[in-house]
Amino acid sequence: MGLTKTEIFTQEQNQLAQLLKAMAHPARIAILQQIISANACICGDLVDELGLAQATISQHLKELKNAGIIQGTIEGVSVCYCINPDTWKLLESQIGDFLKLYKGSANCC
Amino acid sequence: MGLTKTEIFTQEQNQLAQLLKAMAHPARIAILQQIISANACICGDLVDELGLAQATISQHLKELKNAGIIQGTIEGVSVCYCINPDTWKLLESQIGDFLKLYKGSANCC
DNA sequence: TTATTGTATCGCAATATTACGATAAGCAGA
DNA sequence: TCTGCTTATCGTAATATTGCGATACAATAA
Numbered sequence: 001m002g003l004t005k006t007e008i009f010t011q012e013q014n015q016l017a018q019l020l021k022a023m024a025h026p027a028r029i030a031i032l033q034q035i036i037s038a039n040a041c042i043c044g045d046l047v048d049e050l051g052l053a054q055a056t057i058s059q060h061l062k063e064l065k066n067a068g069i070i071q072g073t074i075e076g077v078s079v080c081y082c083i084n085p086d087t088w089k090l091l092e093s094q095i096g097d098f099l100k101l102y103k104g105s106a107n108c109c
Numbered sequence: 110m111g112l113t114k115t116e117i118f119t120q121e122q123n124q125l126a127q128l129l130k131a132m133a134h135p136a137r138i139a140i141l142q143q144i145i146s147a148n149a150c151i152c153g154d155l156v157d158e159l160g161l162a163q164a165t166i167s168q169h170l171k172e173l174k175n176a177g178i179i180q181g182t183i184e185g186v187s188v189c190y191c192i193n194p195d196t197w198k199l200l201e202s203q204i205g206d207f208l209k210l211y212k213g214s215a216n217c218c
Numbered sequence: 219t220t221a222t223t224g225t226a227t228c229g230c231a232a233t234a235t236t237a238c239g240a241t242a243a244g245c246a247g248a
Numbered sequence: 249t250c251t252g253c254t255t256a257t258c259g260t261a262a263t264a265t266t267g268c269g270a271t272a273c274a275a276t277a278a
Contacts, residue, residue, distance in 0.1 A: 001237045002263030008160040009135035013142075021133035025266085026118035026126040029207070033122075036210045044224065051117040053268050058226055060266095077275055078224055083211050092208050098138070099201050101145045102192050111233030111266050134236085153254065162238050167256060169236095186245055186254055 016094050019087075022067035027052060028060050032083070035070065041080035125203050128196075131176030136161060137169050141192070144179065150189035 006014050023029060030050055035042050046061075047054045061081065064070045068087040072079045115123050132138060139159055144151050155170075156163045170190065173179045177196040181188045 001261065002235060004135065004236065004264095005161065006135060009139055013135040013138045017133050017135040017138055020129050024126050024130035024133045026113065026115060026122040027266090029122045029126055030118055033207075033210065047224095052114070054225075055227085055269075056267050059268095062226080063265095074225095074275090076224095077222095079226095085213050088208075088211055088213070095204060095208070098142075099197075099204070101142065102197055104194050104197070110231065110268080111264090113234095113266065136236090163255075164239075164257085165237050168238095171256085172235095183244090183255095188255065 012094070016098060019067060019069070019091055019094065022063055022069055025060070027056070028064055031057070031060060031064065032069070035081055035083060041073065041075075041082040043075060043078040043080045121203070125207060128176060128178070128200055128203065131172055131178055134169070136165070137173055140166070140169060140173065141178070144190055144192060150182065150184075150191040152184060152187040152189050 009017075023032070027050060031046055034046060034049055044057070047057050050057065052060075061070070061072070065072060068084055069091070070081050071084045072081045074080075118126075132141070136159060140155055143155060143158055153166075156166050159166065161169075170179070170181070174181060177193055178200070179190050180193045181190045
């Protein structure tokens with residue numbers, strides 16, 4: 001059926017899954033790394049940096065924006081992107097909490 | 110074309126994307142939480158806990174196993190699953206490093 | 219006005235994911 | 249052996265993702 005049954009999971013589980021999914025693509029990881037390493041808003045020179053077509057980059061940017069991870073501001077002709085600090089903080093706490101659940105205990109298997 | 114161009118990204122980017130993708134589904138997050146909260150190997154009572162069909166759960170477990178996040182041991186009739194500590198550590202360091210890149214600096218947008 | 223430039227969107231093709239019923243495979247007990 | 253139990257796999261349907269050419273759109277420059 002290809003459609004996730006979100007209604008049977010908690011809000012937290014769905015939210016975390018959505019954030020992870022938004023980052024679960026090498027191109028989107030590369031885009032985020034570029035944005036961060038520029039340490040500022042980056043205007044769309046991403047097409048030259050990565051080896052993907054402009055339409056493809058634009059689509060990945062859209063997905064990151066939909067997830068709230070980045071935000072774009074129109075700067076004259078071009079658009080500048082930067083990390084959304086609130087979402088990034090949320091991401092850190094949600095993933096952090098989740099990863100901390102496992103303490104390496106339990107001698108099994 | 111529906112096929113990710115892995116060859117233009119670094120090994121790290123592809124690996125992190127793959128790990129994130131394996132967890133980027135609420136059902137798989139729920140499964141991992143169950144396994145961890147049991148603080149031991151969990152035999153397949155997951156079908157009763159989550160509201161998904163047995164075939165679906167088995168498929169999600171397979172994906173988590175393929176990603177190396179969990180491991181399964183045959184325990185007589187049933188199979189016991191637990192976290193793979195090595196992969197979990199890798200996960201923590203990879204995601205941790207990635208999230209730490211952004212320091213909330215840059216007054217932008 | 220007419221380029222030009224930077225992005226977004228459309229539409230398509232190829233492939234992947236999600237979910238599940240049906241069924242198979244493996245093991246333990248009667 | 250036969251039966252029941254647990255898990256894996258197959259096949260299928262519905263939907264999502266990925267990538268890109270073509271094109272539209274908005275803002276500036278000539």
